[in-house]
Amino acid sequence: MIEVENLTKKYGELIAVKNLNFKVEEGKIWGFLGPNGAGKTTTMRILTGYLPATEGKAFVGGFDVFEKPMEVKKITGYLPENLPLYPEMTVYSYLNFVAQIKGVPSKKRKERIEMAIEKSRLEEVRNRLIRNLSRGYKQRVGIAQALIHDPKVLILDEPTMGLDPAQIVEIRQLIKSLKGEHTIILSTHILAEVTQVCDGVVIINEGKLMASGSLEELASSFADKEGVSIKLKKTGEEVINGIREINGVENVVQKNGDIEIEWKKGIDLRDEIVKKILEKNWGLLEMKPLTLSLEELYLKVISGR
Amino acid sequence: MRNIWAIYVKELKSYFTSPMAYAVIAIFTLISGFFFYSLIWWFNSQSLYYSSNPYWASQLNINQMVYSPLFGNMSIVLLLMLPVLTMRLFAEEKKMGTEELLYTSPLTVNQIILGKYFAALTVVLVMLGVTGIYSIFTFVYGNPELNPILTGYLGLFLLGAAFVSIGIFFSSLTENQIVAAVLSFGALLLLWIINWLSSASGPTWREILEYLSFFRHFDELTRGVLDTTDIFYYISFSFFGLFLTYSVIQSRKWR
Structure with a gap:
């Protein structure tokens, strides 16, 4: 049009x-x-x-x-x-x-x-x-x-x-x-x-x-990592370190009770993460994909990547 | 045509919903009424004096003694008032950002200019029409010649039309209404007195300057002389003013 x-x-x-x-x-x-x-x-x-x-x-x-x-x-x-x-x-x-x-x-x-x-x-x-x-x-x-x-x-x-x-x-x-x-x-x-x-x-x-x-197109084309944000019953250093041990995990951050996990674009670690959580009995409450917020996208684009 | 009408009605409403048109019309009729009254008073006193001698009495002419100077005075008042009437036509649209609405609507530049021009002319017609009441009294109590009065009014209207076109042009140049009024007032005054230079210049220039002056052409009309060159002069002047306005507005396209 x-x-x-x-x-x-x-x-x-x-x-x-x-x-x-x-x-x-x-x-x-x-x-x-x-x-x-x-x-x-x-x-x-x-x-x-x-x-x-x-x-x-x-x-x-x-x-x-x-x-x-x-x-x-x-x-x-x-x-x-x-x-x-x-x-x-x-x-x-x-x-x-x-x-x-x-x-x-x-x-x-x-x-x-x-x-x-x-x-x-x-x-x-x-x-x-x-x-x-x-x-x-x-x-x-x-x-x-x-x-x-x-x-x-x-x-x-x-x-x-x-x-x-x-x-x-x-x-x-x-x-x-x-x-x-x-x-x-x-x-x-x-x-x-x-x-x-x-x-x-x-x-x-x-x-x-x-x-x-x-x-969606923009978000996926500008993201170089993928990840999930999870919420567990159990918290603390033990959990963070446990997740870090999973093969392929690049970054784990704790953010207001949520744990954000990032990995390289192209692989999918969701199964592995869930397996580990069940194995250790950490109590999974929530899991959602991490997306690049528009704010981050905008800053990224304006600053020339 | 419908578009011109839309702009025309909008401008006319805007004149009459603000104090603008009323103020201009009121002051114009007040001052011309003052001139009319004082001229009639003078004419009356002269009549008393002249009536002592039959030859002198036959020389008395209300057209020459009242109307001719009255039209001259009214033309000066027009010159003072019309820049105030025209100053807002484009300057205000620019200042308020409403020109963006006009220029993004399916209107041509000509339609916008003509709508505004005719609206201002209508106010001029009303101004002159109100003063027409004065002449009714002279017909009731005396016997003036009709033709010089009609050509005089025609002259005032044509003069007003030319003034308005110049005023619109200066209004299109700026977004400041005062600047628009001052510029058009200056330009009109200059065109009025330009023939003063004619006696100081060579024969070719003298003719050109005499032709350009508003005054010369107007003088002919108030004496009841209906000459097509004078009418042509005013109409071509109006066209020229509107053409300049058109050029200014079109110039947005290459600025």
Whole structure:
């Protein structure tokens, strides 16, 4: 649905985005991750036709962003980082205006506005001036605005920025509920957001693509060790040393009552470990695979492995 | 067309939901009312004096003695007020980040510019329309000629249209409304007085400077002379201002 090929954007001498390549399939939510100033907003602005690229190509819904900008704009909803709201308008009249300029036919306009109000839960404030809304409601008006013409593609730049924890959860649920009908790219620097909401992730730093793919793909490609975390009735030095003796175990760490065991990628020591535990009667309570958390993955990727 | 309409309605609403349009219209009508009143008062006192002599009395002309100077004064007030009316048109969108919404919507740059332009022109029409009430009184109590009044108003409107196009251009250059207003005010004033230089320059330049000046063309119209070159001048000026605006906004594409 969204395809970016060798995208480069220079502001004079400054290179904001360099040779970016990625692809997002239809109906997926893709996270755009990177530290501040990594080029997330620039890339989104290029995809929405707000900024031209210096080099490279971008396609949204099969249309070339630079050759068919009107077609792309018709099927794209965009929530910029700075909410594009007119404070002197009411929520309803604002959405009506956006519906008009996004080309919603006048017969369908009412229905679409109601839909956007319902989905973004703006019912209580529909006739209030935007000026008087709280930050959380303003953010929702921003999202409603992006949804109003039922776009195939949604591009959300930091949709949860500046919200309190309860509002963040709400907005995330809203975004999740949009999955399937819409292909979504959202940028964030909150890692938890990506694990909770996204199917895949594009990590960029200093304008360069560091990694992209589904979360599982990335986790397994960046991990060089595998392991399990276990919980036993018995604890103490004896247990740790006992596990260390197993052939192939590289590292054993005790972490808040859990014991994390790592071994080289490619072999599987789970059977051996369980055998030993049963043999010694240590009392196995829990066992789960160790995965690279997104946090670790992110730091690994950003620091260049 | 539908897109221009959407922008037009939005801008017009924004003018009339803020104190902006009311303030501009109120001050404009107040000051032109003041001019009208003082000119009429002067005309009245002159009439009393002239009526002692039948030849002098036949020379009395309300169009020349009241309307011609009134239109001249109103044009100066327009010059002072219109930069305030146009300063927000693009500068505010830029400052508030709403231009990102406009430029990522399926609208052409022309549609955005024209919508805003027509909205400002509508306010100008309202401003001038309110002052039209004054002339009703002169028709009730006197017998002025209609044509010079109509061409005078046409001149004011065309002048306003040109002012607005210049104002929009400067508004598109900056995100600071005050800067936009100061720049357009300066430019308009310069175009107003540019013919002062004409007597100091050679024959070719004299003609060019005379042609460029707002003043010359407007003067003709207030005297009731409807010349296509004057109308063409104002319309081409408006086109020029809008074209410059278009170029500024399009330049995002190669910046």
